[in-house]
Amino acid sequence: TERTFSILKPDATRRNLTGAVNAVIEKAGLRIVGQRRIQMSRQQAEKFYEIHKERPFFGELVEFMTSGPVVVQVLEGENAVAKYREVMGATNPAQAAEGTIRKLFAESVGENTVHGSDSAENAKAEIAQFFQDGDIV
Ligand code: ATP
Ligand code: MG
Secondary structure, three states, X not given: OEEEEEEEOHHHHHOOOHHHHHHHHXXXXXXXXXXXXXXXXXXHHXXXXXXXXXXXXXXXXXXXXXXXXXXXXXXXXXXXXXXXXXXXXXXXXXXXXXXXXXXXXXXXXXXOOEEEOOOHHHHHHHHHHHOOHHHOO
Protein backbone atom coordinates (compact mmCIF):
# COMPACT_ATOMS: atom_id res chain seq x y z
CA THR A 1 0.00 0.00 0.00
CA GLU A 2 1.14 3.51 -0.87
CA ARG A 3 0.24 7.15 -0.16
CA THR A 4 -0.16 10.10 -2.46
CA PHE A 5 -0.85 13.79 -1.95
CA SER A 6 -3.95 15.45 -3.40
CA ILE A 7 -5.30 18.98 -3.57
CA LEU A 8 -8.89 19.89 -4.38
CA LYS A 9 -8.16 23.24 -6.04
CA PRO A 10 -10.01 26.57 -5.57
CA ASP A 11 -12.33 25.92 -8.54
CA ALA A 12 -13.58 22.81 -6.68
CA THR A 13 -14.28 24.58 -3.39
CA ARG A 14 -15.80 27.59 -5.20
CA ARG A 15 -18.29 25.37 -7.06
CA ASN A 16 -19.08 23.29 -3.94
CA LEU A 17 -17.72 20.13 -5.60
CA THR A 18 -15.51 18.71 -2.83
CA GLY A 19 -17.98 15.97 -1.91
CA ALA A 20 -18.55 15.01 -5.55
CA VAL A 21 -14.79 14.76 -6.16
CA ASN A 22 -14.30 12.75 -2.96
CA ALA A 23 -17.00 10.32 -4.10
CA VAL A 24 -14.99 9.60 -7.27
CA ILE A 25 -11.80 9.18 -5.21
CA GLU A 26 -13.44 6.74 -2.80
CA LYS A 27 -15.23 4.84 -5.56
CA ALA A 28 -11.81 4.22 -7.13
CA GLY A 29 -10.72 2.45 -3.93
CA LEU A 30 -8.52 5.22 -2.57
CA ARG A 31 -8.93 5.98 1.13
CA ILE A 32 -8.80 9.59 2.40
CA VAL A 33 -6.51 9.19 5.43
CA GLY A 34 -5.75 12.89 5.91
CA GLN A 35 -7.80 15.94 4.95
CA ARG A 36 -7.78 19.64 5.80
CA ARG A 37 -9.30 22.76 4.27
CA ILE A 38 -6.81 25.65 4.10
CA GLN A 39 -6.18 28.98 2.45
CA MET A 40 -2.76 28.65 0.80
CA SER A 41 -0.43 31.60 1.23
CA ARG A 42 1.47 32.91 -1.78
CA GLN A 43 4.65 31.59 -0.20
CA GLN A 44 3.19 28.09 0.23
CA ALA A 45 1.92 28.02 -3.37
CA GLU A 46 5.25 29.26 -4.77
CA LYS A 47 7.11 26.59 -2.80
CA PHE A 48 4.67 23.87 -3.79
CA TYR A 49 4.92 24.65 -7.53
CA GLU A 50 8.61 25.69 -7.44
CA ILE A 51 9.41 23.15 -10.17
CA HIS A 52 7.28 25.24 -12.58
CA LYS A 53 8.74 28.64 -11.63
CA GLU A 54 10.29 29.29 -15.05
CA ARG A 55 7.11 28.31 -16.93
CA PRO A 56 5.05 31.10 -18.51
CA PHE A 57 1.95 30.13 -16.53
CA PHE A 58 3.66 30.19 -13.09
CA GLY A 59 2.28 33.58 -12.01
CA GLU A 60 -1.24 32.64 -13.09
CA LEU A 61 -0.92 29.27 -11.32
CA VAL A 62 0.10 30.86 -8.01
CA GLU A 63 -2.69 33.46 -8.34
CA PHE A 64 -5.23 30.70 -8.93
CA MET A 65 -4.02 28.40 -6.13
CA THR A 66 -4.30 31.29 -3.64
CA SER A 67 -7.63 32.61 -5.01
CA GLY A 68 -9.72 30.65 -2.50
CA PRO A 69 -9.65 27.73 -0.08
CA VAL A 70 -8.25 24.36 -1.11
CA VAL A 71 -8.62 20.91 0.46
CA VAL A 72 -5.29 19.14 0.99
CA GLN A 73 -5.50 15.38 1.28
CA VAL A 74 -3.46 12.24 1.82
CA LEU A 75 -4.83 9.28 -0.16
CA GLU A 76 -3.88 5.69 0.57
CA GLY A 77 -4.23 2.50 -1.47
CA GLU A 78 -2.57 -0.03 -3.76
CA ASN A 79 -0.37 1.95 -6.20
CA ALA A 80 -1.99 5.15 -4.93
CA VAL A 81 0.28 7.52 -6.90
CA ALA A 82 -0.38 5.99 -10.32
CA LYS A 83 -3.99 5.13 -9.53
CA TYR A 84 -4.84 8.69 -8.53
CA ARG A 85 -3.15 10.11 -11.66
CA GLU A 86 -5.43 7.80 -13.65
CA VAL A 87 -8.54 8.84 -11.68
CA MET A 88 -7.64 12.55 -12.15
CA GLY A 89 -7.27 12.34 -15.94
CA ALA A 90 -5.09 14.44 -18.25
CA THR A 91 -3.92 17.92 -17.17
CA ASN A 92 -6.01 19.45 -19.96
CA PRO A 93 -9.64 18.42 -19.32
CA ALA A 94 -10.31 18.47 -23.07
CA GLN A 95 -7.93 15.48 -23.30
CA ALA A 96 -9.09 13.70 -20.14
CA ALA A 97 -10.69 10.24 -20.41
CA GLU A 98 -14.37 9.62 -19.67
CA GLY A 99 -15.18 9.22 -16.00
CA THR A 100 -12.04 10.98 -14.76
CA ILE A 101 -12.30 13.87 -12.28
CA ARG A 102 -10.98 16.42 -14.77
CA LYS A 103 -13.33 15.18 -17.52
CA LEU A 104 -16.28 15.30 -15.13
CA PHE A 105 -15.56 18.63 -13.43
CA ALA A 106 -12.63 20.68 -14.79
CA GLU A 107 -13.24 23.67 -17.03
CA SER A 108 -9.75 24.58 -18.25
CA VAL A 109 -6.10 23.50 -18.18
CA GLY A 110 -5.39 26.16 -15.56
CA GLU A 111 -8.40 25.54 -13.33
CA ASN A 112 -8.36 21.77 -13.42
CA THR A 113 -9.96 20.86 -10.08
CA VAL A 114 -7.29 18.54 -8.63
CA HIS A 115 -3.59 18.03 -8.06
CA GLY A 116 -1.99 14.63 -7.55
CA SER A 117 1.67 13.76 -6.92
CA ASP A 118 3.52 12.46 -9.98
CA SER A 119 5.91 10.10 -8.12
CA ALA A 120 6.18 8.32 -4.77
CA GLU A 121 9.18 10.48 -3.91
CA ASN A 122 7.31 13.72 -4.62
CA ALA A 123 4.30 12.38 -2.71
CA LYS A 124 6.43 12.04 0.44
CA ALA A 125 7.79 15.58 0.15
CA GLU A 126 4.37 17.09 -0.65
CA ILE A 127 2.66 15.28 2.23
CA ALA A 128 5.40 16.54 4.57
CA GLN A 129 4.80 20.14 3.39
CA PHE A 130 1.18 20.05 4.61
CA PHE A 131 0.72 17.23 7.16
CA GLN A 132 2.17 16.07 10.45
CA ASP A 133 2.38 12.31 11.00
CA GLY A 134 -0.30 12.38 13.73
CA ASP A 135 -2.83 13.98 11.37
CA ILE A 136 -2.83 10.99 9.01
CA VAL A 137 -4.96 8.14 10.35
P1 ATP B 1 -0.79 18.92 -10.98
O1 ATP B 1 0.70 19.08 -10.75
O2 ATP B 1 -1.57 20.15 -10.54
O3 ATP B 1 -1.30 17.64 -10.44
P2 ATP B 1 -0.29 17.97 -13.62
O4 ATP B 1 0.79 17.18 -13.00
O5 ATP B 1 -1.33 17.25 -14.42
O6 ATP B 1 -1.06 18.84 -12.54
P3 ATP B 1 1.70 19.89 -14.39
O7 ATP B 1 2.41 19.84 -15.69
O8 ATP B 1 2.43 19.46 -13.16
O9 ATP B 1 0.32 19.09 -14.55
O10 ATP B 1 1.19 21.39 -14.20
C1 ATP B 1 0.84 21.86 -12.92
C2 ATP B 1 -0.39 22.71 -13.02
O11 ATP B 1 -0.07 23.90 -13.72
C3 ATP B 1 -1.56 22.10 -13.81
O12 ATP B 1 -2.38 21.26 -13.07
C4 ATP B 1 -2.31 23.34 -14.23
O13 ATP B 1 -3.14 23.81 -13.18
C5 ATP B 1 -1.19 24.34 -14.47
N1 ATP B 1 -0.84 24.34 -15.89
C6 ATP B 1 -0.15 23.41 -16.57
N2 ATP B 1 -0.02 23.74 -17.87
C7 ATP B 1 -0.67 24.91 -18.02
C8 ATP B 1 -0.91 25.78 -19.11
N3 ATP B 1 -0.47 25.51 -20.33
N4 ATP B 1 -1.62 26.92 -18.87
C9 ATP B 1 -2.08 27.22 -17.64
N5 ATP B 1 -1.88 26.44 -16.56
C10 ATP B 1 -1.20 25.31 -16.74
MG1 MG C 1 2.25 18.01 -11.68
